[in-house]
Amino acid sequence: MPAGFTVLHASDFQCGKPYLSRATDALLELWSEVDPNVVIASGDLTQRAKRHEFRVARSILERFVDTPVVVTPGNHDVPLYRFWERLIDPFRNWRRFTGEDALDTVTTVPGAVIVALNSAAPRRAIVNGRIDDAQVEFARRAFVESAPSNVRLLVIHHHFVPVPDGEGGHPLPGAARLAHAFSDMGVDVVLGGHVHQVHMHVAEDIPGCPPRDPPLPILACGTSTSRRGRGVETGWNSLSVMRFGEGKVEVIPYRRAPDAPAFEAMPARSWLLRDGLGAVN
Numbered sequence: 001m002p003a004g005f006t007v008l009h010a011s012d013f014q015c016g017k018p019y020l021s022r023a024t025d026a027l028l029e030l031w032s033e034v035d036p037n038v039v040i041a042s043g044d045l046t047q048r049a050k051r052h053e054f055r056v057a058r059s060i061l062e063r064f065v066d067t068p069v070v071v072t073p074g075n076h077d078v079p080l081y082r083f084w085e086r087l088i089d090p091f092r093n094w095r096r097f098t099g100e101d102a103l104d105t106v107t108t109v110p111g112a113v114i115v116a117l118n119s120a121a122p123r124r125a126i127v128n129g130r131i132d133d134a135q136v137e138f139a140r141r142a143f144v145e146s147a148p149s150n151v152r153l154l155v156i157h158h159h160f161v162p163v164p165d166g167e168g169g170h171p172l173p174g175a176a177r178l179a180h181a182f183s184d185m186g187v188d189v190v191l192g193g194h195v196h197q198v199h200m201h202v203a204e205d206i207p208g209c210p211p212r213d214p215p216l217p218i219l220a221c222g223t224s225t226s227r228r229g230r231g232v233e234t235g236w237n238s239l240s241v242m243r244f245g246e247g248k249v250e251v252i253p254y255r256r257a258p259d260a261p262a263f264e265a266m267p268a269r270s271w272l273l274r275d276g277l278g279a280v281n
């Protein structure tokens with residue numbers, strides 16, 4: 001792991017009617033300042049999975065010049081109202097957008113391996129999503145084949161921990177079992193979105209999930225570029241910067257007030273990481 005390995009975590013761009021281009025300008029300014037090793041966009045890149053909305057999302061991602069970008073679909077990236085498309089080929093526009101058939105992906109960058117699992121289940125559970133056993137196994141294989149010294153990041157759009165104000169609906173079914181499995185794989189941080197406000201939890205905050213050692217941070221990002229912020233972030237935007245090093249990860253949430261020109265840092269939190277992370281192979 002390179003010293004100070006840095007992730008910029010954004011989410012829920014919602015390109016379409018709720019999209020705010022001024023928030024994108026602020027996002028890009030922060031990206032330029034932070035110079036992260038990777039950018040992660042954890043789903044709902046569009047509002048209604050339309051081709052022109054994906055084109056706007058693409059134009060945002062293309063501005064992270066020379067920075068690897070990892071994306072995963074959210075429930076808004078499949079058609080909600082175009083019934084036949086949702087039934088027959090719900091990821092058609094997503095696949096055009098990414099240029100890939102695969103919905104679950106592994107991205108390796110120097111110092112980290114990032115597994116992104118598609119939790120959008122357009123035919124079964126369009127709101128609160130699904131992760132199945134084959135996807136858990138996909139993640140396990142990817143992490144097992146990666147050096148233990150690499151940061152292991154898992155990206156899933158839907159949330160694991162109930163939100164106090166109920167936003168985002170019920171959490172991902174089987175969240176406690178999934179968190180347990182991901183922790184056993186040595187996942188260092190789980191990153192998601194969907195609830196439109198920053199939430200920083202650990203696995204044991206999930207009902208029925210025992211404490212893990214080291215703790216498994218599960219971090220939800222708000223909407224980085226739309227007016228769909230919820231709860232304390234109503235009308236606001238958010239994202240997070242996380243820095244790995246010296247046996248810990250420090251997470252700095254950023255928020256942007258309505259019409260503000262820039263994102264502002266909020267109080268940071270940090271968690272200890274597993275032994276061996278960052279060791280010389």
Ligand SMILES: [Fe+2]
Binds near residue numbers: 044074076193194
């Ligand atoms: Fe969502």
